[in-house]
Amino acid sequence: MLACMTSTDPATLAPRRLPNETPQTLHRGPYTIIKELGSGLHGRVLLAFDDRLQRDVAVKLPAALTVDALTSDRVNVDELEQQVKSIVAECNAMRRVQHPNVLQIDRLVSGKKLDCDYVAMLTEFAPNGDMFDLLEVAGALPEPLVKVYACQLLRALEACHANGVVHRDVKPENLLLDANYQLKLADFGVAATAPAGEDATDVFSRDESGTALYMAPEVRSRRLYRGTPVDVWSAGVVLFILMTGLPPFNAAQKGDAWYDDLLAGDLEQFWATQPDEVLQAMTPGAQDLISSMFVKPDQRITVSEALQHPWLRGADCVDSSLVFHVEAAIAASKLEAA
Known part of the structure; x- marks a missing residue:
């Protein structure tokens, strides 16, 4: 007989709810599934309409529950149990961070499939896709726009670290864009957390989590590493891509010449051998900030220090005209390609 979770498992079946909120069953409740937005190792994300709130929401379901599986009589129970635990852990990490540049949770809802309990996480919906989508249509972004997004990303990470959360998977695909193109840090599926009430200063890990x-x-070293500098390095890779439309190295592994330069601490060689299009796009201020993010962890700048970097001085972190600037960047890219 397949074993399912029981109601006595508080770690997986005791999600927080809003006051006076009763559990809802996703496939019977007031949610109309519109389409799938994406999927990952532990979950798939659907766009749904919440009839009660009269607005779109994003729904993260265990990956074992495809839309078809909701009406099927078969499901991989072992996978479902593990994925539920992952979603609950992600929810707990996200609930710690209340910040305008961090995707916010609406609620956790419960469901049942073949006598197996599961949960789904409902979050705000970001209708303009993610940063990777934007880069695909706009290419490298203008420097003023990169400064805004750099500021928003660093502020999101600063809030995470202050509340005991290390994201560990910062990348363009996890930077969502809301209706006003404001950045929303999302997907805390591999986040590491400090004990409640503590910041992330002493969060250490040994596992290889994230995207290569x-x-x-240090994440690849299989040795104990401090968590917060890991997010800074990843943010540096993101900023490099936003500025140039290209990654800073071909592969994050030994044998890649640019990556080897960074491992050796030879920033001068790293920059000197970059292609012309990178050097033309990369201003000295941006280069200096990124360099401070691409050093050994004990020398690496913190997110709070990065926000004080001269290159970001005067940057408007809450740019009310982002829609105009983003659409202008997209239009310019299309005109150039024509």
Whole structure:
């Protein structure tokens, strides 16, 4: 007989709810599934309409529950149990961080499939996709726009670290864009957390979590590493890509010449051998900030220090005209390609 979770498992079946909120069953409740937005190792994200709130929401379901599986009589129970635990852990990490540049949770809802309990996480919906989508249509972004997004990303990470959360998977695909193109840090599926009430200063890990191209070198060492500098390195990779439309190295592994330069601490060689299009796009201020993010973890700048960097001085972190600037960047890219 397949074992399912029981109601006595508080770690997976005791999600927080809003006051006076009763559990809802996703496939019977007031949610109309519109389409799938994406999927990952532990979950798939759907766009749904919340009839009660009269607005779109994003719904993260365990990956074992495809839309078809909701009406099927078969489901991989072992996978479902593990994915539920992952979603609950992600929810707990996200609930710690209340910040305008961090995706906010609406609620956790419960469901049942073949006598197996599961949860789904409802979050605000970001209708303009993610930063990767934007880069695909706009290419490298103008420097003023990069400064805004750099500021928003660093502020999001600063809030995470202050509340005991290390994201560990910062990349363009996890930077969502709301209706006004404001950045929303999302997908805390591999986040590491400090004990409640503590900041992330003493969060250490040993596991290799994240996405290869954006991983700090110490993550690959299989040795104990401090968490917060890992997010800074990843943010540096993101800023490099936003400025140039290209990654800083071909592969985050030994044998890649540019990556080897960074491992050796040879920033001068790293920059000197970059292609012309990178050097033309990269202003001295941006280069200096990114350099401070691409050093050994004990020398690496913190997110709070990065926000004080001269290159970001005067940057408007809450740019009310982002829609205009982003649409202008997209239009300019299309005109150039025509």
